[in-house]
Amino acid sequence: MQLFLFLVLSLTTLLLCYAGYQILVVDRREEREMVEDSDLFQAIDDKNYDFELPIEVDEYDEKKRELDMGEEPADKRTLPLKLLERAKADIPRIEQLEKDHPRMARLFQRGLLPYHVWEQLLEAEQVMDAEVNTVQAEAELLQKGWGQGVFSQAYQMLRKDREDELRMEQMQKEAAVLTLKFTKPSGGVVTMEADGRKITQQTPMVLRKESAAEEVSFKSEVTAEMVLGSGEDKRTFCTQIPEFVLDVEQEKQWKQIGSDAAGLRLQVRFVRKSHGAKAGFAIEQIRATVPESAKNTAIGST
Template structure:
């Protein structure tokens, strides 16, 4: 009886471990720019910014409260894009697994929590965009996705360029200083002299 209970306990612990492992992909947090946005919003409100008034996108001064708030919200939305894409990739598979009873309740609840959090963030960003400039709420996510794609492409190009330069640098011979060139020449001359002496010594031995 003891061994049976022990085996059941071990199996239970094993299943709990895999539940935690499978659920880890949905233990996500919102990125730092979310909190940063609200800090900027608080400063903007203190500076006299009023929700729903004005058109920051048409302001020439980039340092107005509305303009700075809009920039902070766009930064927030861009930072959210990877989370949204992650949930979009995983959602279809999770619903299919849950429909076939092929995922644990722990994993399903974790997924639902993550999905609700990301969905709430999407709605909240839209609402904030409307407060900053009426009509922006319907466009901000499309703009954020475009900017995120451009930034990602720029980062990939920069990484590829850096890698190519590193490979090129590694393939180039080292440029020696005058002192290093002289030392190398002396070393080669010494080696040649020693080689010649060995050869002469060998020839002398044969004559005997």
């Protein structure tokens, strides 16, 4: 019997210690993480929870009034599509409220969130609930049975938009723009641009249409700049040749622009378009090489 009581007391003590640990260590750590989480306060400006319905709400209501006044729509799908756009614009706000509520509730319970901000959050939720009910009711009026599926359909549209946006961002990160400038001894400048993706070693570049028609002199100063990616991932590489000379006797020839292994290197195929002392050359192919290790720098080479 005494052994049983001892075990019960020991277990109770362990549970109390664990509970104390949760309160003193885990909860405080979570509280600190929430306070330090800048995303948590993204919707709070000057201690206010700013919340507004999307502009698509007014756009739908305006279009509905126009149709109620007898205006004939160019497309019978006009109003349903407007409602879908409204529902699609509502979804990010619904997601934000679902994300904010539990975190802000914990801050409010610990006295870290002003009462009026908490009230504003609750009011925003009521507004959003009313908006969801309104959209579903409008969908049901437009087509029987659509009320239960309008937000599901809108979410599919939103998900596709987000996937397209991510795909575009990835393409921008992988994109490369090459600018070549050929300066004649007389001072005239010919500028050409080419595009590419995932530039590594000997990667082909595609001349833009307007650049493909340009011609350069057999002798010029050449500067080249390659810009990879965009935003924080943007990298720039440069190279220059003060005196670049093409062989006027050759119809086609490969030339290298840039020789520094830590910089931009180009292999360019030139095609002679005219003869004599004023021979002109067009660019037929470009292959680009950039160093993988360089980050966010402008590197020059000759």
